[in-house]
Amino acid sequence: MATCFVIQPFDSGKYDKRFQDIYKPAIEAAGLEAYRVDQDPRVLVPIESIEKGIRQAAICLADITADNPNVWYELGYAFASDRPVVMVCSEERTGKKYPFDIQHRSIIPYSADAPSDFDRLRESLTAKLKAIIERNEVLDQIAESDPVTPIEGLTQVEVLVLAVIAGEAYMPNNAVAVNGAKRDAERAGVTNMGFNLAVRKLTTKKFVRVEELWDERDGESYNGLAVDEDGWKWIEANESMFVLHRQDKKKEEDIPF
Structure with a gap:
């Protein structure tokens, strides 16, 4: 099964919960496997596995709410590797400009105030991921x-x-x-x-x-x-x-x- 490489902070807290409750179900509903390198028992050298996982992923999903250096590195590597990237950002990120490299790129905003907010985010993610997969299939068909x-x-x-x-x-x-x-x-x-x-x-x-x-x-x-x-x-x-x-x-x- 094709994978969706998830880029987000690992915090044993709210971001891990969002992965389990929102991102993983949304990705699986789109027909992809949700992959986080920290949950792969086969990983020995994390940075090598991160780069390999990004290169081999069909799509990457990045939560850019927090200014996390690991997130920015992995996101930059995904762009450099020419991977399709879906970005999401919570309204918790206030008063901060995005780095220049991601300005004017499509970002899915979400609120974290109520369970219904996360339901909407889950549905939006699944729809976006499916749209990217279908678009890529169209482009492959035309290219042939x-x-x-x-x-x-x-x-x-x-x-x-x-x-x-x-x-x-x-x-x-x-x-x-x-x-x-x-x-x-x-x-x-x-x-x-x-x-x-x-x-x-x-x-x-x-x-x-x-x-x-x-x-x-x-x-x-x-x-x-x-x-x-x-x-x-x-x-x-x-x-x-x-x-x-x-x-x-x-x-x-x-x-x-």
């Missing part, structure tokens, strides 16, 4: 197509970039950060130049639009990308090429294709 033959008027790279932007949006009109979309496209094999050219062509065709987004945490604006109405119409007309749902992986050797 003929890179030369146009797909209903779009090149393979244009389809990949369109799928990345659409897959990241929670709602049809939502925009996603340009840098985040570029990282996801690069993970699917698109070069920096390929991404820039695809965005230019998609905006010319009015499949994608550029929006200015606002980061309330840092009081700064940044560029975002959103799928326009014509882009959604193209996706709907060609939905057979996209993975729209996942089969339950009840068998040990289930493979998503």
